Amino acid sequence: MITRLVTSFLFASLLAGQQAPESASREAIQHLQTGVELEKRGDLDNAIKEFSDATRISPNYEMGFLNLGDAYMKKGEYGKAIAPLNKAAELNPDSPTTQRLLGFALLSQGYAANAIPHLERVREYGALGIAQMESGKYSEAVASLQAALAKTPNDPDLLYYLARASEGLSSQSMDSLLSAFPGSARAHQAMAQHYFSTKDTAKAEQEYEQAIRMRSDLPGVRLELGEVYASVSDWPKAEQLFRQETQIQPGSAEAAFRLGDALMKQGKMKEAVSELLRSDELHPDMPETLYDLGKSALNLQPPEAERALLRVTELEKETLLASQAYQALSVLHRKQGKTELASKELQEFQRIQSLLQNNLAKSN
């Protein structure tokens, strides 16, 4: 990513058509112009030699140092670019080109903290966010990367670094919480999350229970503990926890969905339908809620099932959930004797499944 950012900002010819400054001798300028010509032809080695001659003849020749640093960067020798770019920045601190290139050069060599002031000056938010993240300044990194993404949305590299920075910020916040308030309910919840992520469910369960004992009204803890039970298919306990969460957070669509799902897994379809309908009302058009609703209502309330599953197919295109909704619809319609429709839905299920498998094979 850093290399990509750097190369995108390298200039084909920094000095083309520029007038001779007072700080440079005619001979130095001649070397510089020769270097630029060589660089245009792709002869970076000789260009570097010419730029070096220019800076030797005129030691305060800013453009000479800038072009020398630029040539090194084009050659991929970022470490060698730092010294001439530093000199160029010293001679002209207001040059955005110099600041940008120096920031990139420093970042590419692991000097993230040193790169930050240069990148800040030119508001080069993508690279700045990376430098801040590498320096442990997660909060600033998240802000910078979000600013960069505002300019180039959906950039996969920026999204990747944003995810990493957010993760770092989360971890940093957790560390602060645990060191400042080690016995707090939130600290136990954080520990439980850690244990759950490392598959140690017994300890996760203990920590969640402790958090609940300390603050019985804490929102979200029962939801998370319920997920622990759900992960080992202990649906009765999961149901109990999700039900408690819906009492603490009656407006939570997530809690209602979880409860509905746990009820469905136990075959309590009537109750599941009721809870999933409630979740759908609280937060309409959530595909997973609608899919569970469709499944739960399949044999009990076919019209409701049909409505929910069709809505999934409207919301989801060529996804696993969409294919599953088509499969469930084919089951429903086959049972209703609508054979032709069921066959079409089955074909659509197979088409999407095949597409997903092909995509998976390609990505592997």
Next chain:
Amino acid sequence: MRARVLLSCLGVSALITAGSTVGTDPVFRVYTPKGLDFVLQNSPTMKKYLIETMPGGVALLDYNRDGLLDIFLVNGGRVPSSNGKLDFFSRHEPSYWNRLYRQNPDGSFTDVTEKAGLSKAGDTNYGMGVAVGDYDNDGYPDLYVTNYGRNILYHNNGDGTFTDVTEKAGVAAGGWSVSAGFFDYDNDGKLDLFVVRYLDWSMQKNKTCGTQMPTYCPPGEFPPVSNLLFHNRGDGTFEDVSVKSGIAVKKGHGLGVAFADFDGDGFADVFVANDAIEQYLFHNNGDGTFREVALDSGAALTVDGKKLSGMGVAFQDYDNDGKPDLVVTQLPHEPYGVFHNDGQGVFSEQGLEAGLGLLSGNVSGWGVGLEDFNNDGWKDLFIIQGHVFDNVEKYDSTIKYLEPPLLALNHDGRFERANAGTDEAVAGRGAAFGDLNNDGWMDVVATRLQGAPLVFMNRGGKAHWLGIVLEGTKSNRDGYGARVEVNGQVRFATAAGSYLSSSDPRLHFGLGAATTALIDIRWPSGIRQKVAADKVDQYLVIKEKSAP
């Protein structure tokens, strides 16, 4: 809400047992009867040959017609040592033989393998399963043993001995055969033979999977193979009609097989439990051909469109609506499959509705039966369990290699966990169902890798029951394929089903408080026969009447 998916995907260690039956009365007394000294030798190696984890079957049959069920157990075989010097399986040592145990009047068993002529298990073979049926209608049950290698048909001579008639019969098959079953697909009164084959495998073609440590490869690593159908010519020989009948059209990774007439057209259909691909339902067209209809009929995939790792299968009516349903056992992470027969040739997967979401999900099932263990008039569920990989815990701490058996009693079509009489975790495989002591309460015999078979002897109770022994005249002698209705309950006569195993061919009905029974039989010949039983708690022999 994508985070939901991520959260639910996080694997976790098993902190909670899936269910408890503490405090409820055990249905079975679980033990190994005196004389039943068999040990299932699967010969596990570091090479992780796929075949090591797959045996073995068990059959309950009354081979000597003394009125007591006997037990036939299929053994694995000796796998070559890990340096691969041998390129075939050895069955030479007696510890690798299949075994026939005759039941004595006191409930003990006597090994009669050699006396019965069954000691030659077939060198180079590796044993898998067993099917039982009276293919020559002489009144004595014959044995068909499946193997990796050459299968063997043993004709029951009626004098306590058997003769290997494989060559003459033409049913040696080949490759890797697993479950098999006798049924009469053309209703000509002679039992035909269906043989399920797993995949295209040999020791030379074996692959070992696993990145951190070696383990058995999934079936998708090996090419699929077709199943076999042998038509009984009636002269002691069979014709391979696999291609002609359309059965061979569909290649798969079959493990289990069961028969029932799912659409009520009078012809027995075939369900093949496939491992990690779509399940197959071969509809019998009634003209000697079959059409595979699982996907179109809704019996191929779960309601979520997922493929089952099908192992064993039961094809009986669990909700007493008169139509045969399907229960398919499989590997963890999804509940066992329950395909409810909705009528009109349509199934819908209703595992959650039937309560299987609470009973499975983190367990692996093999042999399976739908039998009325408490005689209340509802068929209950028994599944012998245990994972495929003997080192699965190292891959996934939520799953166990050894698992206790599952017993679930049926309450109006919904299964609820019950006390099976043991919590002993085993690597269960085959399971056969029958009334070992003729007390009217169904028992179970299950196999486990590297261990003695488990006998689940039903403790009984007060409810009434009726046992029916069919004796076909125009139909096949065993009456396989008959639809028998007793006081509104329906059973489809068969010994096939489960995994690699063959069950008591007698039909068992729990009657609850009823002291009389109305029996309605539709024989494979088409003959309809109604019988009123004024007395219950007995085994009733019903001979097929001669005219419709």
